Amino acid sequence: MGDMTRTPLVLAFALALASGCNEAQSATATETAGNTAETSLSGSSSGSTSGSTSGSTSGSTSGSTSSSTSGSTSSESTSAGSATVPDEDYDAVADDFVCILDWTQVRNFRIHNFLGHLDDAIAVAESVDGGDYPVGTVIQLVPSEAMVKRGAGLSPESGDWEFFELKPTASGTEIGVRGFAEVVNQFGGNCLDCHAKAEPQWDFICEKGHGCDPLPFTDEQIAQIQMSDPRCD
Ligand code: HEC
Numbered sequence: 179m180g181d182m183t184r185t186p187l188v189l190a191f192a193l194a195l196a197s198g199c200n201e202a203q204s205a206t207a208t209e210t211a212g213n214t215a216e217t218s219l220s221g222s223s224s225g226s227t228s229g230s231t232s233g234s235t236s237g238s239t240s241g242s243t244s245s246s247t248s249g250s251t252s253s254e255s256t257s258a259g260s261a262t263v264p265d266e267d268y269d270a271v272a273d274d275f276v277c278i279l280d281w282t283q284v285r286n287f288r289i290h291n292f293l294g295h296l297d298d299a300i301a302v303a304e305s306v307d308g309g310d311y312p313v314g315t316v317i318q319l320v321p322s323e324a325m326v327k328r329g330a331g332l333s334p335e336s337g338d339w340e341f342f343e344l345k346p347t348a349s350g351t352e353i354g355v356r357g358f359a360e361v362v363n364q365f366g367g368n369c370l371d372c373h374a375k376a377e378p379q380w381d382f383i384c385e386k387g388h389g390c391d392p393l394p395f396t397d398e399q400i401a402q403i404q405m406s407d408p409r410c411d
Pocket residue numbers: 194195196197198199286287317318319320323324325341342343361362363367368369370372373382383384385386390391392393
């Protein structure tokens with residue numbers, strides 16, 4: 179079975195993620211969603227949910243974390259390409275995650291937009307100045323992990339990115355873990371801890387040269403992991 183040949187590489191990838199981000203283990207244990215204001219992000223700018231932001235540049239305040247973000251306004255950004263419409267959001271479901279080879283490749287990663295903003299998303303990805311990805315953008319490096327851009331102001335500390343740990347199989351995708359600051363992969367690597375190191379103009383996208391600690395994988399190995407996606411046939 180093909181599964182047996184691809185498993186070691188995927189496991190090795192996850193292990194390397196864990197070991198590359200040592201501070202993750204202790205930092206995340208006590209965090210709860212929506213309650214983490216300590217990340218040192220700059221440039222995360224839009225909206226606010228109650229109590230969870232400092233330095234938010236737009237003035238929306240609603241007293242309830244469970245209410246929608248209506249009334250929040252996207253802050254102005256000098257960077258390219260934000261197509262965010264106020265109040266837009268995308269709450270992904272397991273079936274949204276398909277063979278990653280079906281999505282557009284930009285350098286190492288695969289990108290798609292669930293709300294029809296793919297052109298804008300690619301424009302941001304290709305901008306030399308960076309920018310904020312439009313709501314509904316999904317980006318994956320490997321079949322088992324994804325980032326989805328949620329509505330403005332839902333999670334200022336993660337730039338409104340929701341992180342996913344996925345379980346792709348030949349019969350489809352299950353969502354293992356999803357969330358904002360608290361998502362840790364199965365070996366203890368916290369997504370946000372690593373991705374928050376990207377300089378603000380890159381909107382939490384690490385790639386290479388954006389300020390994140392590098393992954394110990396060659397581009398060829400990453401391509402190989404993508405091609406091993408069990409949903410692609
Ligand atoms: C050890 C630090 C680290 C951890 C932990 C980590 N990532 Fe990443 N991630 C990176 C780096 C570095 C890249 C860029 C790899 C490359 O292109 O060479 C990356 C790439 C990605 C990409 C492609 C876009 C980009 O930023 O380049 C996505 C999507 C992604 N990671 C999602 C996740 C998710 C979801 C989690 C948690 C389940 C996670 N990552 C955990 C460091 C990390």
